[in-house]
Amino acid sequence: MFAYSSHLHSEDFSYQDSGVAWRLSSLFLQLIPFEKPNLTFCCIGTDRSTGDALGPLIGTWLRDHPTFPYEVIGTLQQPLHALNLQQTVESLQARTLSPYVVAIDACLGKVEKIGHIVIEKGPLFPGKAVKKELPPIGDLSIKGIVNVGGFQEYTVLQNTRLQLPYDMGKVLSRALLLAWQRYQMKMVRNSHDDRYHENAW
Structure with missing residues (x-):
């Protein structure tokens, strides 16, 4: 959604x-609290625009992973986009246990920054680059710069080659899954260390 x-x-x-x-x-x-059972990944964008497919691609790959345990909102089959974002944000805010939201979206930037992944604490603002008024979303923002901004944004996003969002999405999906697997391994090591210290006494 840019x-x-x-x-x-x-x-x-x-x-x-x-x-x-x-x-x-x-x-x-x-940055990501993998210990939280209410961790939610909101992958924003639409499969109707090549440049804006980064979020749904990542959401699909995360959802399709057989053991990834967290909620994923926004896939190629069920995109999270301008038409349902407000409702989704309100639904998340209405939950008894407030989720920690990782928000992922494509964005526009300077020409020398195309292909860069930007990680920021705090929400991102979907659609702002194309003058859409949508609610901010996320405790952590992950953005992929897929094309140049500042001129005819809708045309730019429609004419972005799918190869770039696809390749960036593969890297980001792999990194998120790797982080989760490394977190699991750390928990196992800590558990073994605790048992060792208990037995030592």
């Missing part, structure tokens, strides 16, 4: 960097 965010502090990675999935997973381990 997000916009005004946060000053952010982490920025090119999806083509060597070892980027591992480096992203290390950052996600620090």
Whole structure:
């Protein structure tokens, strides 16, 4: 849906960097509370626009992973987009146990930043780059810069080659799954350490 965010502090990675999935997973381990059962991934965008397919692609890959335990909203089959975003945000806010939301979206940026992944604490603002008034969403924002902004945004997003959102989505999905798997391994190690100390006494 092409997000916009005004946060000053952010982490920025090119999806083509060597070892980027591992480096992203290390950052996600620090920022995403995998211990929360109410962790929710909101993958924003639509399959009707090549440039805006990043979120639904990631949502589909996360949802299709056989053991990924967290709620995923927004897939190619059931996109999270301008028409249902307000209702989704209200539904999340109305829950008894407020979820921690990781919001993922495509965005526009400077030409030299195309292919970069931007991670920021705080919400993103879906649709702002294309002058849509939509509610902010997310405790953590993950944005993929898929094309250049500032001129004829709708045309730009319609004419973005699908290859870039697809490749960026693969990297991000891999990094998120890797972070979750690393979290699980850490929990197992901690459990073994606790048992060792108990037996030592």
